Amino acid sequence: EPEVTQTPSHQVTQMGQEVILRCVPISNHLYFYWYRQILGQKVEFLVSFYNNEISEKSEIFDDQFSVERPDGSNFTLKIRSTKLEDSAMYFCASSDDRLHQHFGDGTRLSIL
């Protein structure tokens, strides 16, 4: 069964540095998402992406965040200047019908 893949599985970054999290969605899917889960808290929606543009974003997704689909297969989340509170598990998801979202294994981001 096709899967969403995310790299790296764990990213350690100094505060203030830029970080890029990468995702390869399922190949025929058109809708892409990023969620995050701070340790001990809920899974929270960050952003959805369709037709090469952001279709929806949450209040968490401020100017420090950006998403891109650079080459038709990868879907990236960039955090421009990381803060301690950005430490979380970041999940990518993709969907072909906006109903069934398929999740990746997640990237654990640790900010030092």
Next chain:
Amino acid sequence: AQRVTQPEKLLSVFKGAPVELKCNYSYSGSPELFWYVQYSRQRLQLLLRHISRESIKGFTADLNKGETSFHLKKPFAQEEDSAMYYCALKQTSGSRLTFGEGTQLTVNP
């Protein structure tokens, strides 16, 4: 704003016993409700959604609009059901999922 509440962080039952994982929501429109499951060291997977009215792995969930609930039930729990279960809501428009806090289910032998 929409909200999903799972009142039990931990739930422990014995094998063969019935299990019910509670989910309540608040949303002014017509929601679409889902249950996702995360087995140990695995990814979040869709278990079932209310519009399908299906039973997956013996689990069912009925949307009760009067009580704004979408409880997940299984008549006879199995050890392999031990996992983290998340209830999630999608609004009528858009596709973001709003998740509950999750319930860790442990089925003891």
